[in-house]
Amino acid sequence: xxxxxxxxxxxxxxxxxxxxxxxxxxxxxxxxxxxxxxxxxxxxxxxxxxxxxxxxxxxxxxxxxxxxxxxxxxxxxxxxxxxxxxxxxxxxxxxxxxxxxxxxxxxxxxxxxxxxxxxxxxxxxxxxxxxxxxxxxxxxxxxxxxxxxxxxxxxxxxxxxxxxxxxxxxxxxxxxxxxxxxxxxxxxxxxxxxxxxxxxxxxxxxxxxxxxxxxxxxxxxxxxxxxxxxxxxxxxxxxxxxxxxxxxxxxx
Amino acid sequence: xxxxxxxxxxxxxxxxxxxxxxxxxxxxxxxxxxxxxxxxxxxxxxxxxxxxxxxxxxx
Numbered sequence: 001x002x003x004x005x006x007x008x009x010x011x012x013x014x015x016x017x018x019x020x021x022x023x024x025x026x027x028x029x030x031x032x033x034x035x036x037x038x039x040x041x042x043x044x045x046x047x048x049x050x051x052x053x054x055x056x057x058x059x060x061x062x063x064x065x066x067x068x069x070x071x072x073x074x075x076x077x078x079x080x081x082x083x084x085x086x087x088x089x090x091x092x093x094x095x096x097x098x099x100x101x102x103x104x105x106x107x108x109x110x111x112x113x114x115x116x117x118x119x120x121x122x123x124x125x126x127x128x129x130x131x132x133x134x135x136x137x138x139x140x141x142x143x144x145x146x147x148x149x150x151x152x153x154x155x156x157x158x159x160x161x162x163x164x165x166x167x168x169x170x171x172x173x174x175x176x177x178x179x180x181x182x183x184x185x186x187x188x189x190x191x192x193x194x195x196x197x198x199x200x201x202x203x204x205x206x207x208x209x210x211x212x213x214x215x216x217x218x219x220x221x222x223x224x225x226x227x228x229x230x231x232x233x234x235x236x237x238x239x240x241x242x243x244x245x246x247x248x249x250x251x252x
Numbered sequence: 253x254x255x256x257x258x259x260x261x262x263x264x265x266x267x268x269x270x271x272x273x274x275x276x277x278x279x280x281x282x283x284x285x286x287x288x289x290x291x292x293x294x295x296x297x298x299x300x301x302x303x304x305x306x307x308x309x310x311x
Binding site: 047048052057058059061062065066069104105108111112115116119120122123221225228229231232235236239244245248249 | 259260262264266268270272273277281285295296298
Protein backbone atom coordinates (compact mmCIF):
# COMPACT_ATOMS: atom_id res chain seq x y z
CA UNK A 1 0.00 0.00 0.00
CA UNK A 2 1.66 3.17 -1.17
CA UNK A 3 -0.30 6.20 -0.08
CA UNK A 4 2.40 8.82 0.00
CA UNK A 5 3.00 11.34 -2.71
CA UNK A 6 6.42 12.48 -3.81
CA UNK A 7 8.19 14.62 -1.22
CA UNK A 8 5.99 13.54 1.64
CA UNK A 9 6.85 11.11 4.38
CA UNK A 10 4.67 8.05 4.34
CA UNK A 11 3.61 8.02 7.98
CA UNK A 12 1.57 4.84 7.58
CA UNK A 13 4.84 3.04 6.94
CA UNK A 14 5.63 3.40 10.65
CA UNK A 15 2.50 1.49 11.61
CA UNK A 16 4.43 -1.67 10.69
CA UNK A 17 6.36 -3.23 13.61
CA UNK A 18 9.33 -3.85 11.31
CA UNK A 19 9.82 -0.17 10.44
CA UNK A 20 8.86 1.12 13.88
CA UNK A 21 11.33 -1.12 15.74
CA UNK A 22 14.51 0.70 14.62
CA UNK A 23 12.76 4.09 14.77
CA UNK A 24 11.78 3.46 18.41
CA UNK A 25 15.36 2.44 19.17
CA UNK A 26 16.69 5.65 17.62
CA UNK A 27 14.20 7.91 19.45
CA UNK A 28 14.52 6.29 22.88
CA UNK A 29 17.85 7.87 24.01
CA UNK A 30 16.61 11.37 23.14
CA UNK A 31 13.50 11.02 25.28
CA UNK A 32 15.55 9.43 28.08
CA UNK A 33 18.05 12.31 27.94
CA UNK A 34 15.24 14.89 27.99
CA UNK A 35 13.68 13.11 30.98
CA UNK A 36 16.96 13.33 32.92
CA UNK A 37 17.53 17.01 32.06
CA UNK A 38 13.97 18.09 32.90
CA UNK A 39 14.06 15.92 36.02
CA UNK A 40 17.29 17.46 37.35
CA UNK A 41 15.99 20.97 36.62
CA UNK A 42 12.69 20.12 38.31
CA UNK A 43 14.45 18.74 41.40
CA UNK A 44 16.64 21.84 41.69
CA UNK A 45 13.64 24.17 41.38
CA UNK A 46 11.38 22.07 43.60
CA UNK A 47 13.80 21.26 46.40
CA UNK A 48 16.27 24.16 46.36
CA UNK A 49 14.88 27.23 44.58
CA UNK A 50 11.19 27.22 45.54
CA UNK A 51 10.64 28.83 48.95
CA UNK A 52 9.02 27.09 51.92
CA UNK A 53 5.23 27.43 51.86
CA UNK A 54 3.73 29.79 54.44
CA UNK A 55 0.93 27.39 55.40
CA UNK A 56 2.26 23.89 54.79
CA UNK A 57 5.96 24.34 55.46
CA UNK A 58 8.16 22.02 53.42
CA UNK A 59 5.53 19.27 53.26
CA UNK A 60 4.09 21.00 50.18
CA UNK A 61 7.23 20.01 48.20
CA UNK A 62 5.54 16.67 47.58
CA UNK A 63 3.42 18.56 45.02
CA UNK A 64 6.33 18.53 42.55
CA UNK A 65 6.00 14.77 42.10
CA UNK A 66 2.44 14.17 43.26
CA UNK A 67 0.68 16.33 40.67
CA UNK A 68 2.87 15.31 37.67
CA UNK A 69 2.48 11.62 38.64
CA UNK A 70 -1.30 12.02 38.87
CA UNK A 71 -1.39 13.81 35.48
CA UNK A 72 0.66 11.04 33.88
CA UNK A 73 -1.52 8.32 35.45
CA UNK A 74 -4.58 9.76 33.68
CA UNK A 75 -2.83 10.84 30.47
CA UNK A 76 -1.13 7.46 29.92
CA UNK A 77 -4.47 5.73 30.44
CA UNK A 78 -6.10 7.87 27.74
CA UNK A 79 -3.23 7.21 25.32
CA UNK A 80 -3.34 3.48 26.16
CA UNK A 81 -7.12 3.29 25.64
CA UNK A 82 -6.78 5.21 22.36
CA UNK A 83 -4.11 2.84 20.99
CA UNK A 84 -6.15 -0.15 22.19
CA UNK A 85 -9.24 1.23 20.43
CA UNK A 86 -7.30 1.87 17.22
CA UNK A 87 -5.97 -1.69 17.41
CA UNK A 88 -9.48 -3.04 17.92
CA UNK A 89 -11.08 -1.03 15.11
CA UNK A 90 -8.36 -0.85 12.44
CA UNK A 91 -6.72 -4.13 13.50
CA UNK A 92 -3.17 -2.80 13.41
CA UNK A 93 -0.82 -4.99 15.44
CA UNK A 94 1.50 -2.18 16.49
CA UNK A 95 -1.33 -0.11 18.04
CA UNK A 96 -2.20 -2.95 20.39
CA UNK A 97 1.46 -3.46 21.22
CA UNK A 98 1.70 0.24 22.18
CA UNK A 99 -1.25 -0.19 24.55
CA UNK A 100 0.43 -3.23 26.13
CA UNK A 101 3.70 -1.32 26.47
CA UNK A 102 2.08 1.69 28.18
CA UNK A 103 0.17 -0.16 30.91
CA UNK A 104 2.99 -0.94 33.40
CA UNK A 105 4.35 2.63 33.31
CA UNK A 106 0.84 4.02 33.76
CA UNK A 107 0.26 1.69 36.70
CA UNK A 108 3.52 2.84 38.26
CA UNK A 109 2.57 6.52 38.05
CA UNK A 110 -0.89 5.74 39.46
CA UNK A 111 0.73 3.99 42.41
CA UNK A 112 3.11 6.95 42.87
CA UNK A 113 0.21 9.44 42.80
CA UNK A 114 -1.51 7.44 45.55
CA UNK A 115 1.69 6.88 47.53
CA UNK A 116 2.83 10.52 47.48
CA UNK A 117 -0.75 11.64 48.11
CA UNK A 118 -0.87 9.46 51.19
CA UNK A 119 2.43 10.88 52.46
CA UNK A 120 1.08 14.38 51.84
CA UNK A 121 -2.33 13.68 53.35
CA UNK A 122 -0.97 12.54 56.71
CA UNK A 123 0.76 15.82 57.69
CA UNK A 124 -1.86 18.11 56.08
CA UNK A 125 -5.19 16.30 56.65
CA UNK A 126 -4.13 14.06 59.51
CA UNK A 127 -5.06 10.92 57.58
CA UNK A 128 -3.11 8.56 55.30
CA UNK A 129 -6.26 7.73 53.39
CA UNK A 130 -9.87 8.87 53.11
CA UNK A 131 -12.56 7.35 50.90
CA UNK A 132 -13.31 10.57 49.07
CA UNK A 133 -14.20 10.71 45.37
CA UNK A 134 -10.77 11.79 44.10
CA UNK A 135 -8.79 9.18 46.02
CA UNK A 136 -11.25 6.36 45.40
CA UNK A 137 -11.46 6.97 41.63
CA UNK A 138 -7.65 7.12 41.42
CA UNK A 139 -7.48 3.78 43.26
CA UNK A 140 -9.95 2.37 40.73
CA UNK A 141 -7.58 3.59 38.00
CA UNK A 142 -4.80 1.49 39.56
CA UNK A 143 -7.13 -1.54 39.53
CA UNK A 144 -7.98 -0.86 35.87
CA UNK A 145 -4.29 -0.88 34.93
CA UNK A 146 -3.67 -4.06 36.93
CA UNK A 147 -6.79 -5.64 35.42
CA UNK A 148 -5.62 -4.76 31.90
CA UNK A 149 -2.15 -6.24 32.51
CA UNK A 150 -3.54 -9.38 34.20
CA UNK A 151 -6.19 -9.95 31.52
CA UNK A 152 -3.62 -9.72 28.71
CA UNK A 153 -1.22 -12.00 30.60
CA UNK A 154 -3.97 -14.59 31.13
CA UNK A 155 -4.73 -15.03 27.41
CA UNK A 156 -2.15 -16.95 25.43
CA UNK A 157 -3.25 -15.88 21.96
CA UNK A 158 -1.85 -12.35 21.70
CA UNK A 159 -4.46 -11.14 19.20
CA UNK A 160 -7.30 -12.27 21.48
CA UNK A 161 -5.47 -10.73 24.45
CA UNK A 162 -5.33 -7.43 22.51
CA UNK A 163 -9.08 -7.48 21.87
CA UNK A 164 -10.06 -8.39 25.44
CA UNK A 165 -7.68 -5.79 26.85
CA UNK A 166 -9.00 -3.15 24.46
CA UNK A 167 -12.59 -3.66 25.61
CA UNK A 168 -11.52 -3.31 29.25
CA UNK A 169 -9.40 -0.23 28.49
CA UNK A 170 -12.19 1.50 26.54
CA UNK A 171 -14.89 0.82 29.14
CA UNK A 172 -12.52 1.88 31.92
CA UNK A 173 -11.84 5.22 30.20
CA UNK A 174 -15.09 6.51 31.75
CA UNK A 175 -13.14 6.67 35.01
CA UNK A 176 -10.79 9.39 33.71
CA UNK A 177 -13.33 12.27 33.58
CA UNK A 178 -14.65 11.01 36.92
CA UNK A 179 -11.18 11.42 38.47
CA UNK A 180 -10.62 14.77 36.80
CA UNK A 181 -13.96 16.36 37.74
CA UNK A 182 -14.37 14.56 41.08
CA UNK A 183 -13.21 17.61 43.01
CA UNK A 184 -15.93 19.70 41.33
CA UNK A 185 -18.77 17.17 41.33
CA UNK A 186 -18.46 16.05 44.92
CA UNK A 187 -17.44 17.60 48.19
CA UNK A 188 -14.00 16.15 48.63
CA UNK A 189 -11.27 16.55 51.18
CA UNK A 190 -8.91 16.70 48.22
CA UNK A 191 -8.34 20.27 47.08
CA UNK A 192 -9.46 21.55 43.69
CA UNK A 193 -7.11 21.92 40.74
CA UNK A 194 -4.19 24.27 41.28
CA UNK A 195 -3.83 24.59 37.53
CA UNK A 196 -6.65 24.94 35.04
CA UNK A 197 -6.82 25.74 31.36
CA UNK A 198 -9.25 28.60 31.92
CA UNK A 199 -7.51 30.67 34.57
CA UNK A 200 -4.03 31.59 35.73
CA UNK A 201 -2.48 29.07 38.11
CA UNK A 202 -3.39 29.75 41.74
CA UNK A 203 0.20 29.33 42.86
CA UNK A 204 3.53 31.11 42.77
CA UNK A 205 5.28 31.14 39.40
CA UNK A 206 8.38 29.35 40.72
CA UNK A 207 6.26 26.52 42.19
CA UNK A 208 4.35 26.24 38.94
CA UNK A 209 7.65 26.10 37.02
CA UNK A 210 8.94 23.27 39.22
CA UNK A 211 5.74 21.31 38.69
CA UNK A 212 5.81 21.77 34.91
CA UNK A 213 9.49 20.74 34.72
CA UNK A 214 8.74 17.53 36.65
CA UNK A 215 5.67 16.89 34.50
CA UNK A 216 7.83 17.16 31.35
CA UNK A 217 10.40 14.86 32.92
CA UNK A 218 7.76 12.20 33.71
CA UNK A 219 6.26 12.61 30.26
CA UNK A 220 9.59 12.13 28.46
CA UNK A 221 10.41 9.23 30.81
CA UNK A 222 7.10 7.55 29.99
CA UNK A 223 7.76 7.82 26.26
CA UNK A 224 11.28 6.39 26.65
CA UNK A 225 10.04 3.52 28.86
CA UNK A 226 7.18 2.77 26.48
CA UNK A 227 9.49 2.76 23.45
CA UNK A 228 11.88 0.38 25.20
CA UNK A 229 9.06 -1.95 26.25
CA UNK A 230 7.35 -1.92 22.86
CA UNK A 231 10.64 -2.99 21.24
CA UNK A 232 10.72 -6.08 23.45
CA UNK A 233 7.03 -6.75 22.77
CA UNK A 234 7.64 -6.44 19.01
CA UNK A 235 10.54 -8.92 19.10
CA UNK A 236 8.52 -11.40 21.20
CA UNK A 237 5.45 -11.27 19.00
CA UNK A 238 7.20 -11.07 15.63
CA UNK A 239 9.79 -13.76 16.39
CA UNK A 240 8.62 -15.83 13.42
CA UNK A 241 9.26 -12.97 11.00
CA UNK A 242 12.36 -13.03 8.85
CA UNK A 243 13.40 -9.46 9.70
CA UNK A 244 13.61 -10.35 13.42
CA UNK A 245 16.04 -13.17 12.64
CA UNK A 246 18.15 -10.72 10.64
CA UNK A 247 17.93 -8.03 13.31
CA UNK A 248 18.87 -10.32 16.19
CA UNK A 249 21.21 -12.50 14.16
CA UNK A 250 23.29 -9.46 13.30
CA UNK A 251 23.82 -8.61 16.95
CA UNK A 252 24.75 -11.96 18.48
CA UNK B 253 22.69 20.74 54.74
CA UNK B 254 21.04 19.14 57.77
CA UNK B 255 18.35 21.84 57.53
CA UNK B 256 17.76 20.76 53.97
CA UNK B 257 17.53 17.08 54.93
CA UNK B 258 15.19 17.88 57.83
CA UNK B 259 12.65 19.49 55.45
CA UNK B 260 11.23 21.59 58.29
CA UNK B 261 10.26 18.47 60.21
CA UNK B 262 8.57 16.83 57.24
CA UNK B 263 11.60 14.76 56.20
CA UNK B 264 9.78 11.43 56.44
CA UNK B 265 6.93 12.57 54.20
CA UNK B 266 8.98 14.52 51.64
CA UNK B 267 11.87 12.07 51.31
CA UNK B 268 9.48 9.13 51.54
CA UNK B 269 7.82 10.52 48.42
CA UNK B 270 10.94 11.41 46.46
CA UNK B 271 12.95 8.27 47.27
CA UNK B 272 10.13 5.88 46.40
CA UNK B 273 9.47 7.78 43.14
CA UNK B 274 13.10 7.74 42.02
CA UNK B 275 13.47 4.13 43.23
CA UNK B 276 10.48 2.86 41.28
CA UNK B 277 11.54 4.67 38.10
CA UNK B 278 15.07 3.27 38.41
CA UNK B 279 13.64 -0.21 39.05
CA UNK B 280 11.52 0.05 35.90
CA UNK B 281 14.58 1.00 33.85
CA UNK B 282 16.45 -2.06 35.23
CA UNK B 283 13.45 -4.33 34.52
CA UNK B 284 13.21 -2.99 30.95
CA UNK B 285 16.91 -3.68 30.36
CA UNK B 286 16.57 -7.20 31.83
CA UNK B 287 13.53 -7.87 29.67
CA UNK B 288 15.36 -6.79 26.53
CA UNK B 289 18.33 -9.03 27.36
CA UNK B 290 16.10 -12.04 28.03
CA UNK B 291 14.11 -11.45 24.83
CA UNK B 292 17.30 -11.28 22.78
CA UNK B 293 18.68 -14.42 24.47
CA UNK B 294 15.47 -16.37 23.87
CA UNK B 295 15.37 -15.19 20.26
CA UNK B 296 18.91 -16.26 19.47
CA UNK B 297 18.23 -19.79 20.77
CA UNK B 298 14.89 -19.76 18.93
CA UNK B 299 16.58 -18.77 15.67
CA UNK B 300 19.64 -21.01 15.98
CA UNK B 301 17.30 -23.94 16.70
CA UNK B 302 16.16 -23.47 13.10
CA UNK B 303 12.62 -22.51 14.00
CA UNK B 304 12.94 -19.03 12.56
CA UNK B 305 10.87 -18.40 9.47
CA UNK B 306 13.80 -17.13 7.46
CA UNK B 307 15.87 -20.22 6.88
CA UNK B 308 17.82 -18.90 3.94
CA UNK B 309 19.87 -16.63 6.21
CA UNK B 310 21.24 -19.68 7.98
CA UNK B 311 23.82 -22.08 6.59
